[in-house]
Amino acid sequence: MTIDITQLNLTNITLDLHEDGVLVATLNRPAKRNALDAVTVEELVTLFSAVPRAGVRAVVLAAEGDHFCAGLDLVEHHKEDRRPEDFMHLCLRWHEAFNKMEYGGVPIIAALKGAVVGGGLELASSAHVRVADASTYFALPEGQRGLFTGGGATIRVADLVGKARMIDMMLTGRVYKGREAIDIGLAQYLVEGSSFDVALDLARKAAQNLPLTNFAICSAISHIGNMSALDASYAEAVVAGVVNTQHAARERLEAFANKTAARVRPGD
Structure with a gap:
């Protein structure tokens, strides 16, 4: 049964389905630098569970405001004062969302800008193609905040940049941006203008491919890599x-x- 994805009841993600089958999904918590609270994570699970059954041919993952995503909502995390088992289950929901993105079989192009930090980098690394603009910077500041990654950085970010670079990022708070970020694999494109415009163009190109071919490219390669x-x-x-x-x-x-x-x- 085909799902009408525009009818999903989402609060923190806005959806715009184009006639060519490209879905623009926009993180919409700009006042929080699009940090991922528990509600947003559940909405990501809902959205990317529906995408493969909604006739969507490609997705642009974008963000309102100046930043793509600043990671885990640390204010919520501090206020909740979660027990270990509670945070473990929250992390498993992050994994559920990001696995549905990586293995769902529909191309996801991330339009990056500003902060792509911590869990925001985990989110971006779950997309199949990442487009950065001149403002984009990448970091894993968990080490300085007494934390550890819980949304798949040890899997996807380490796969992109290598174990040694990821350890360095976490230990020292090293920030990557510009050509250096591209050279180590954090994104595939660096643009002077709008990352969204380029991401949308790439999504439209990918949407012209046969759906079964895209499904294989955007799911089988990851499975085969395991x-x-x-x-x-x-x-x-x-x-x-x-x-x-x-x-x-x-x-x-x-x-x-x-x-x-x-x-x-x-x-x-």
Whole structure:
């Protein structure tokens, strides 16, 4: 059954579904630098549970205000004075949301700006493509605040930048931005103007791909990365067997065979 995603009852995330199937999902707590409180985390679970069943072809994950996301809402965390088991279960909800993003099979392009810090970096690293602008900076300040990452940084951020760099970020509070952040893998694009405009353009390009192909790209690669080399080679062959014989690809393959398809050329 197809879900009307615009009918989701969300408070801290606004939705705008375009005619081409691109969904713009915008974090909407600018006064809190879009910090993730418990309500927002649940809304992320709700949203990304629905995305694969709503006919959405790509998502732009954006944010109101000057900052993408400053991470865990530390004011809420301080006031709640949670017990260990309570915070553990909250962390598991973060993992639920971020796993649905990474493994959901719909391309997610994050439009980054300002702070991408702590849990905000965990959120960004769950997207498939990250676009940073000149204001964007990345950090994991948990070490200085007496905390430890709980939303998947040890999995995704370490995978992006390497274990040693992640440990350095947490121990010393090191901040990355600009070309250095791109060079170590925190984002794939650095733009002088609006990260949102570029993210939207990339999402529109991705939305033109066949949904089954995008599903494989945006889920199988992550699953295969968790496997041994032997299991990964088998899984890749199975996925290729399904995707590369899909009926919907026949017109595209015919265009290639007839030399009417666009050629792959280097960018300007």
